[in-house]
Amino acid sequence: MSGFRLHIDIPLPMSEDDALRATEDVIGILRADSTLLQGLRSRGVPQINYRLGHDDDRQRSNYLDKTPSGHVTTKKCRIPLENSNEQESAVS
Numbered sequence: 001m002s003g004f005r006l007h008i009d010i011p012l013p014m015s016e017d018d019a020l021r022a023t024e025d026v027i028g029i030l031r032a033d034s035t036l037l038q039g040l041r042s043r044g045v046p047q048i049n050y051r052l053g054h055d056d057d058r059q060r061s062n063y064l065d066k067t068p069s070g071h072v073t074t075k076k077c078r079i080p081l082e083n084s085n086e087q088e089s090a091v092s
Contacts, residue, residue, distance in 0.1 A: 012052075016063060023052050023064060031079055041081040048079040 010026065012019040027050065030036070040048070051062035061072040 019052060020064070023050075027077075027079070037079075037081060046080070046082050048081065049076040050078070051076045 012022050014022065030048070050064075051060070052064045053061060054063060057072075060074050062075055062077065063072050064077050065073045065075050067073060
């Protein structure tokens with residue numbers, strides 16, 4: 001079943017490097033909250049998708065996922081919840 005998504009928008013009015021660090025902090029806190037993750041998993045939530053965007057970028061670019069040449073991609077990052085041993089990865 002799909003259809004609804006929870007979108008949480010956190011404005012980060014700072015440099016790209018600072019926004020990257022702030023995002024790492026937020027995701028780190030989220031990943032460390034095993035009670036929250038276990039609660040979501042028990043409700044059938046398979047994963048948490050996220051990306052770092054920029055207001056001036058009309059694409060859905062993800063500044064957390066860059067190519068070796070420094071170009072941003074549109075792949076989302078994710079925290080898988082179905083198997084707690086899986087590593088964080090990018091998805092299309």
